Amino acid sequence: MDRLPPLNAVRAFEAAARHMSITLAADELHVTPGAVSRQIKTLEDALGVQLFTRGHRQVSLTRQGQDYYRAVTRAIEVLREATRKLQRRRQRKQLKIRAYTTFAMRWLIPRLSGFHAAHPDIEVLLKASLEPVDFRKEDIDGAIRLGDGHWPGSHTVRLVDNVLVPVASPSLLKAGPKLKRPADLAHHTLLHSSARPDDWGHWLEAAGAAEQVDARAGMTYESSAMSYAAAVEGQGVAIAQRFLVERDLQDGRLAMPFKRTVNMGDYTYYLLTPAHREETTSMRTFRLWLLEQFKAA
DNA sequence: TTCATTGTGTAGGGTTTCAG
DNA sequence: CTGAAACCCTACACAATGAA
Numbered sequence: 415m416d417r418l419p420p421l422n423a424v425r426a427f428e429a430a431a432r433h434m435s436i437t438l439a440a441d442e443l444h445v446t447p448g449a450v451s452r453q454i455k456t457l458e459d460a461l462g463v464q465l466f467t468r469g470h471r472q473v474s475l476t477r478q479g480q481d482y483y484r485a486v487t488r489a490i491e492v493l494r495e496a497t498r499k500l501q502r503r504r505q506r507k508q509l510k511i512r513a514y515t516t517f518a519m520r521w522l523i524p525r526l527s528g529f530h531a532a533h534p535d536i537e538v539l540l541k542a543s544l545e546p547v548d549f550r551k552e553d554i555d556g557a558i559r560l561g562d563g564h565w566p567g568s569h570t571v572r573l574v575d576n577v578l579v580p581v582a583s584p585s586l587l588k589a590g591p592k593l594k595r596p597a598d599l600a601h602h603t604l605l606h607s608s609a610r611p612d613d614w615g616h617w618l619e620a621a622g623a624a625e626q627v628d629a630r631a632g633m634t635y636e637s638s639a640m641s642y643a644a645a646v647e648g649q650g651v652a653i654a655q656r657f658l659v660e661r662d663l664q665d666g667r668l669a670m671p672f673k674r675t676v677n678m679g680d681y682t683y684y685l686l687t688p689a690h691r692e693e694t695t696s697m698r699t700f701r702l703w704l705l706e707q708f709k710a711a
Numbered sequence: 712t713t714c715a716t717t718g719t720g721t722a723g724g725g726t727t728t729c730a731g
Numbered sequence: 732c733t734g735a736a737a738c739c740c741t742a743c744a745c746a747a748t749g750a751a
Binding site for chain 1: 723724725726727728
């Protein structure tokens with residue numbers, strides 16, 4: 415049977431062997447000498463090996479006791495080091511943040527290195543999921559969510575204007591079927607995200623082309639990030655949330671065939687933090703940094 | 712059914728005391 | 732100073748019971 419020895423007994427043995435005295439060991443461990451003596455006896459019984467020879471008013475290690483002591487010292491050092499590491503990690507300020515995959519991939523992750531450079535002591539752990547936020551059940555410090563700004567139990571900070579705009583690859587616009595008026599979208603493949611099925615409808619309505627173009631037609635992807643990637647590849651025209659494709663527009667991977675945009679108003683992205691906890695300084699730093707990023711954009 | 716609470720027996724670990 | 736015996740306290744596992 416592969417069992418660990420009684421660890422308290424090992425601890426007592428280590429202290430006694432180091433001091434070469436039961437009394438001093440007991441002092442260190444804040445117990446009586448009787449307790450240490452008993453622990454060592456327990457250990458010897460468990461191992462079936464004599465570790466100490468008891469002399470008059472002193473103890474000394476047996477041969478096997480010396481070997482065991484060396485091994486125990488190393489093991490305790492490993493344990494001590496592991497504990498130190500763990501505590502260092504705890505002391506480092508961690509922020510667990512939840513965000514949508516698309517938001518994380520297209521916006522947050524590309525900017526996070528800037529945050530780490532500015533605040534090396536704060537470690538941001540990102541989690542992606544669509545689940546509703548419940549700060550009492552889930553171990554997270556904050557979440558970035560899409561909604562109308564009303565989440566019971568959460569403090570909310572509005573992050574950005576969510577503006578819908580059609581995007582497509584420049585090559586598609588040059589070589590594909592003409593795309594002068596919104597009604598021409600009827601001859602193009604519309605790219606959708608299943609998480610945001612109504613975006614094309616909103617935009618076509620605003621553009622006055624809801625009659626001519628079927629807002630449901632086209633191809634649907636699981637996330638907006640996938641539909642944007644499809645647009646970059648020239649597979650069709652995606653309806654994008656503008657701040658998530660800003661870099662692609664700047665770099666020329668995507669272009670806007672129409673100037674018309676639809677602002678979703680208060681239905682946009684918010685930073686949620688638990689209302690029942692006081693804001694930590696790291697969270698405050700992160701919140702201010704987020705807002706700064708959006709202001710700069 | 713499921714979960715929380717309460718009661719009970721047991722093992723482990725502590726102290727005190729005393730002999731060597 | 733150590734070891735052993737007697738004794739005490741506490742935590743834990745497990746079962747029984749009550750509440751949702």
